[in-house]
Amino acid sequence: MPQKKTKILIIGGGFGGVYTAMTLEKLLKGDPSFEVSLISKENYMVFQPMLPEVISGSIGILDTIAPIRRLCPKTNLYTREVESIDFTNRIVTTSSGVRPRPSQIEYDHLVIAVGNITSFVGQSGLAEHALPFKYHGDALVLRNRAIHFLEEADIESDPELRRALLTFVVAGGGFSGVEAVAELNDFVRAAAHSFRRIKAAEIRVILLHAGPLILPELPEDLAQFAQKRLQRRGVEIRLSTRLAGATAESALIEGGDRIPTKTLVSTVPAAPNALVASLQCKKERGRIVVNKFLEVLDRPGVWALGDCAWVVDQNTWQPCPPTAQHAIREATCLAKNLVAGLRGQPKQGFAFKARGKLASLGHRSAVADIFGLKLSGFIAWLLWRAIYLMKMPDFDRKFRVLTDWILDLLLPQDIVQLKIERSASFGREHFEPREIIFRQGDCGDRLYIIIDGEVEIVKQESGSGEQVLGRVGPGGCFGEMALVNDNPRMATARTVSRVNLLSVDRDAFAALFAYHPPLRLMFQQLIEERVRGRAVEGKSALIEETKPLGRSQTTMS
Ligand SMILES: Cc1cc2nc3c(=O)[nH]c(=O)nc-3n(C[C@H](O)[C@H](O)[C@H](O)COP(=O)(O)OP(=O)(O)OC[C@H]3O[C@@H](n4cnc5c(N)ncnc54)[C@H](O)[C@@H]3O)c2cc1C
Numbered sequence: 026m027p028q029k030k031t032k033i034l035i036i037g038g039g040f041g042g043v044y045t046a047m048t049l050e051k052l053l054k055g056d057p058s059f060e061v062s063l064i065s066k067e068n069y070m071v072f073q074p075m076l077p078e079v080i081s082g083s084i085g086i087l088d089t090i091a092p093i094r095r096l097c098p099k100t101n102l103y104t105r106e107v108e109s110i111d112f113t114n115r116i117v118t119t120s121s122g123v124r125p126r127p128s129q130i131e132y133d134h135l136v137i138a139v140g141n142i143t144s145f146v147g148q149s150g151l152a153e154h155a156l157p158f159k160y161h162g163d164a165l166v167l168r169n170r171a172i173h174f175l176e177e178a179d180i181e182s183d184p185e186l187r188r189a190l191l192t193f194v195v196a197g198g199g200f201s202g203v204e205a206v207a208e209l210n211d212f213v214r215a216a217a218h219s220f221r222r223i224k225a226a227e228i229r230v231i232l233l234h235a236g237p238l239i240l241p242e243l244p245e246d247l248a249q250f251a252q253k254r255l256q257r258r259g260v261e262i263r264l265s266t267r268l269a270g271a272t273a274e275s276a277l278i279e280g281g282d283r284i285p286t287k288t289l290v291s292t293v294p295a296a297p298n299a300l301v302a303s304l305q306c307k308k309e310r311g312r313i314v315v316n317k318f319l320e321v322l323d324r325p326g327v328w329a330l331g332d333c334a335w336v337v338d339q340n341t342w343q344p345c346p347p348t349a350q351h352a353i354r355e356a357t358c359l360a361k362n363l364v365a366g367l368r369g370q371p372k373q374g375f376a377f378k379a380r381g382k383l384a385s386l387g388h389r390s391a392v393a394d395i396f397g398l399k400l401s402g403f404i405a406w407l408l409w410r411a412i413y414l415m416k417m418p419d420f421d422r423k424f425r426v427l428t429d430w431i432l433d434l435l436l437p438q439d440i441v442q443l444k445i446e447r448s449a450s451f452g453r454e455h456f457e458p459r460e461i462i463f464r465q466g467d468c469g470d471r472l473y474i475i476i477d478g479e480v481e482i483v484k485q486e487s488g489s490g491e492q493v494l495g496r497v498g499p500g501g502c503f504g505e506m507a508l509v510n511d512n513p514r515m516a517t518a519r520t521v522s523r524v525n526l527l528s529v530d531r532d533a534f535a536a537l538f539a540y541h542p543p544l545r546l547m548f549q550q551l552i553e554e555r556v557r558g559r560a561v562e563g564k565s566a567l568i569e570e571t572k573p574l575g576r577s578q579t580t581m582s
Pocket of ligand 1: 038
């Protein structure tokens with residue numbers, strides 16, 4: 026009878042998970058009594074330290090990611106999302122795949138390395154209008170959006186809108202925020218030369234930071250250097266400034282100020298991954314508490330590491346910071362301890378002295394604090410590139426990145442906008458009081474349904490000023506007349522209070538209108554009422570558009 030295999034299951038395909046699998050493969054040397062599996066949402070590992078360079082295009086889109094199957098060829102890979110963990114029965118449930126059926130995977134040892142997320146909770150409008158900057162797709166979306174808005178600004182004549190299109194705001198003055206703003210600044214300023222109607226002086230790149238000095242993780246003189254270097258290259262740095270929320274038009278600052286912008290990136294704050302939040306185990310600031318061997322407390326056979334774990338360093342007695350350097354060292358320690366436990370050998374507590382900190386400032390400049398040696402400028406930048414190139418886990422990627430860097434020195438900036446995003450048919454939008462949702466004369470592109478808040482419909486009459494036609498509240502809809510009749514908007518929709526909306530684009534509306542008879546009847550009735558209202562009362566029945574959606578449906582039924 027074949028011997029039962031010991032099943033080691035890793036969740037997470039980042040630094041923590043992949044390096045654990047790589048080390049286990051080395052230690053187990055193909056021993057058939059063990060089976061190592063890894064579940065991750067993506068089939069690649071993202072080399073985050075180089076992510077900012079994807080914005081500027083100095084590294085190719087696919088070159089900062091490495092396929093997990095090639096990094097750990099002896100590990101079974103499940104490209105799925107883990108939905109729940111049953112510690113009692115030692116079962117992990119994943120999302121469904123092509124067949125709409127979840128799958129369950131058993132384990133003897135479980136390693137949790139799911140990282141953390143950028144949280145937009147508690148900041149109104151951020152989920153709808155801000156971009157996170159953590160994964161590969163985020164860098165790509167940001168790059169595409171920046172190019173798109175340069176294209177739009179080049180042909181836009183409204184000075185207000187033009188200003189918002191050419192203002193780029195990044196919130197968070199830590200490593201990822203600073204590196205992202207540096208690359209974004211270099212990129213939009215260099216790319217703008219290719220746009221005939223955009224002047225360099227029109228571009229604003231703003232970094233918001235809650236503290237008194239950016240890069241608080243670095244010695245003060247290096248942080249000062251970084252701050253001055255960014256300012257010299259045109260980045261406006263607003264210190265002691267917190268982002269409070271966002272709308273489709275602006276970044277909202279704590280205290281009431283607002284910055285008109287169409288591009289807002291938020292790199293703060295980090296919050297626990299939803300899976301970690303759902304786990305029944307001891308946590309500290311949302312991270313899973315582990316002992317010095319990286320075992321989860323009171324959960325035998327369960328281990329955790331990386332950004333999602335609360336690991337106390339045995340040298341300093343301080344919790345480890347959420348960095349790739351630490352995740353990689355923890356992975357080696359965890360894999361060795363796991364194998365030592367299986368072989369009845371002693372385990373070792375986790376201790377690691379970070380060798381240094383580096384931040385790239387773009388434009389061939391960086392700051393570095395390596396073994397206590399402080400460097401800044403070009404030398405630090407060369408060091409930054411050399412170190413991260415060495416650290417890339419795959420020779421293939423190392424070669425590609427090196428080639429990208431050489432080509433980037435020789436060739437002009439690439440400003441191709443990849444249209445990979447399918448525009449969302451349905452979307453949520455957030456507005457603050459007295460913001461314009463659409464203007465009279467705009468073309469009808471979306472139908473709006475109010476989730477909460479109040480909107481007024483206003484008509485501008487030449488000579489007689491402004492006339493408020495009606496107000497609409499939660500559950501009400503507006504904006505369908507221009508869609509149905511293919512006319513320009515006959516009035517302006519403006520928020521009265523803070524408003525959250527569901528918006529439906531022209532194609533989705535047309536499909537619903539065409540294929541869902543009750544909805545078609547409802548809108549036909551709305552249109553008839555509007556036309557009647559006009560004929561009888563001599564005023565626009567736009568007010569009729571403001572009927573709650575549910576009520577009209579009830580009327581129809
Ligand atoms: C822009 C940026 C720049 C950075 N620069 C540096 C730097 O220069 N130096 C440095 O040391 N650190 C840097 N960091 C921090 C570093 O990237 C993280 O500390 C490191 O990635 C943590 O590794 P991890 O494995 O814990 O998590 P992650 O790398 O975040 O990996 C988590 C993995 O879990 C997967 N996952 C999450 N939830 C689930 C689920 N439910 N089911 C299945 N899979 C799931 C994710 O898809 C991902 O593959 C940077 C981070 C960012 C965002």
